[in-house]
Structures are given as C-alpha cells and as structure tokens.
Amino acid sequence: MDKDTSKKIVSWIRKKVKLSSTKGVVMGLSGGIDSAVVSVLCQRAVGTKNLLCLILPCESLKEDINDAYLVAEKFCLETKSIDLTEIYRKFIKLLPDLDMKSKGNLKARLRMVTLYAFANKYNYLVVGTGNKSELTIGYFTKYGDGGVDILPIGNILKCDVIKLAKELCIPEKIINKKPSAGLWDGQTDETEIGMTYPELDEIIDKLCSGKEKFINKTITSDKIERIKNMIIKSAHKRAPAEIFK
Numbered sequence: 001m002d003k004d005t006s007k008k009i010v011s012w013i014r015k016k017v018k019l020s021s022t023k024g025v026v027m028g029l030s031g032g033i034d035s036a037v038v039s040v041l042c043q044r045a046v047g048t049k050n051l052l053c054l055i056l057p058c059e060s061l062k063e064d065i066n067d068a069y070l071v072a073e074k075f076c077l078e079t080k081s082i083d084l085t086e087i088y089r090k091f092i093k094l095l096p097d098l099d100m101k102s103k104g105n106l107k108a109r110l111r112m113v114t115l116y117a118f119a120n121k122y123n124y125l126v127v128g129t130g131n132k133s134e135l136t137i138g139y140f141t142k143y144g145d146g147g148v149d150i151l152p153i154g155n156i157l158k159c160d161v162i163k164l165a166k167e168l169c170i171p172e173k174i175i176n177k178k179p180s181a182g183l184w185d186g187q188t189d190e191t192e193i194g195m196t197y198p199e200l201d202e203i204i205d206k207l208c209s210g211k212e213k214f215i216n217k218t219i220t221s222d223k224i225e226r227i228k229n230m231i232i233k234s235a236h237k238r239a240p241a242e243i244f245k
Contacts, residue, residue: 001160006041006167009152013045013127016150020125024050026118027127028111028145029079030182031067033165033174034129038152040075040168042127052124053077056114058084058107064182070171080118084110104183108144116147125149133158136204137227138234139193145181146237157205158197195223203227 017025024046029035042051055068065081072079088110092103112126119126128148130140132155140146153161158179165175179189179197190196199219204227206215215224 001156001163005156005160006044006164009041010045013042013150013152017046017050017125020149022125023123024052024125025127025150026052026054026115026122026124027129028115029053029055029068029072029077030129031064031071031174032129032177032179032182033170034131034153034161035068036071036170036174037161037164037168038127038129039071039077040170041152043075043077048076048078050124051078052118052122053079054111054115054118055079055081056084056111057081058088058110060085060182061185064180067171067174067177071174074171082114084114100184104181104187105141105144107183108141108181109147112144112147119149127152128154130154131156131158131161133197133200133204134189135238136208137193137200137230138237139189139230140237142237157201159201194226195219199223200227207231 013025017023025042027035027038027042029039039051039053053072055065055072057065069079071077084107088107091106091110092098098106115126118124126147126149128145128151130145130148130151131153134140135151135154153164156164162175180187181189193200202216202219203224206212207228212224
C-alpha cells in the first residue's frame with residue numbers, strides 16, 4: 001500500500017458513481033474497522049449529503065451499535081437505524097431448524113436486502129466493506145455482505161486497512177477491538193479463520209505474489225494448506241453464477 005492509496009480509492013469511488021449515473025452511495029455501518037474506513041472514504045468521495053450509512057442491528061451487541069454511532073458522530077455521517085431483530089426472528093420460525101452459521105448468513109442477507117431497498121429508493125450504489133484478506137478466503141456471506149455493487153477496500157489486506165484507519169483518524173477504540181462479524185455471541189474472525197490476521201495476510205501476500213517459499217517460517221504448513229483450500233473452495237463466492245453452454 002502506498003501513501004496515496006486513500007486518495008486513489010476516493011477517486012475510484014467517485015468515478016464508479018459517475019459511470020453508473022447514480023446519485024450517491026449507501027452502506028452498512030457495523031461498528032467495525034472496515035466499515036469505519038469505508039464510510040470515511042465514501043464521504044470524501046461523494047460528500048456527506050450523498051452518503052447514507054445504515055445501522056442494522058439484528059440481535060447485535062450493544063457495543064457494536066454504540067461503536068457505529070461513535071464513528072457516525074465523529075465524522076458527521078448521515079445515518080438511519082433499522083432494527084432487523086423482529087423480522088429475523090419471525091423469518092426463523094418459517095424455516096427448518098438452522099445451525100448457527102446458517103442463522104448468521106440469514107442476518108447478513110437481511111441486511112443486504114435492506115441496503116438495496118434504500119439503494120433503489122435513492123438511486124444509490126451499495127458499497128461493500130470486505131477487505132482482501134476476507135474476500136480471498138471466502139470469509140463473507142454470499143449474497144449477504146458479499147452482495148454489493150463496489151468494494152473500495154477489496155484489494156487491501158487487513159494489516160493495511162489498519163494503516164488506513166490510523167491515517168483517516170478512525171477512533172482508537174474501533175482500531176483496537178477484536179474483528180468480529182457480530183453474528184453470534186463470542187464470535188471472532190480470527191477464531192473462525194483459525195489464525196491471526198497477521199498470519200493470514202502473510203500467507204495471502206506471498207501466495208498472490210508467487211513467493212510461497214518466503215512465507216514466515218513461524219507459520220505452520222498446516223495453516224498454509226488451510227488457506228490454500230479455503231481459496232479453492234470459496235472460488236464460487238467470488239465469481240458470477242456459471243451459465244451452462
């Protein structure tokens with residue numbers, strides 16, 4: 001990541017809005033570092049009046065909601081909060097018994113539906129907050145947080161997202177909190193992935209640049225193989241639906 005990355009992303013967002021003939025952008029503000037960074041980049045790209053940040057709790061932790069408002073207040077972001085908990089619980093009753101992961105994916109997809117409702121209403125693009133570390137291994141919900149129009153930090157590793165956050169003056173509380181999708185109590189990204197983000201970023205960086213043999217020797221071969229398998233198995237999540245020919 002070079003020193004002009006934030007400026008380049010801002011310019012890219014502005015260009016995408018112009019090319020799509022839309023009036024602005026809408027995104028979810030979760031209280032995490034990725035959405036905080038993307039919100040500020042979007043604000044710089046289209047201005048406060050053309051950015052809508054939706055806070056969409058769904059059996060969410062109060063701390064995450066408070067952190068979302070912390071970012072919104074610091075940067076004077078326009079927000080709208082819609083609690084999806086009731087509709088989620090009603091929906092669950094109509095479905096067969098679901099495991100924890102399926103329920104978490106359902107929450108993400110309800111948020112996607114809500115974002116697109118506002119995008120349609122205002123003629124906005126839906127902006128995603130996924131980073132390269134998560135996208136590469138498929139650590140996102142297909143047609144959930146992966147269902148977006150543009151991904152401003154989709155080519156930025158988590159370690160560099162942290163650098164961007166510091167550059168953009170994101171509150172330290174947000175930068176230092178444990179990354180989590182907040183889909184169930186005690187859920188953390190690193191626990192689910194099976195390694196720390198620094199380890200994940202090291203593996204992805206070396207694999208993508210063809211320098212696998214230079215991966216830090218402290219990282220076990222099991223972890224490297226785990227990431228390779230995750231990349232292969234999640235390929236369908238990063239590609240358009242295949243059409244029979």
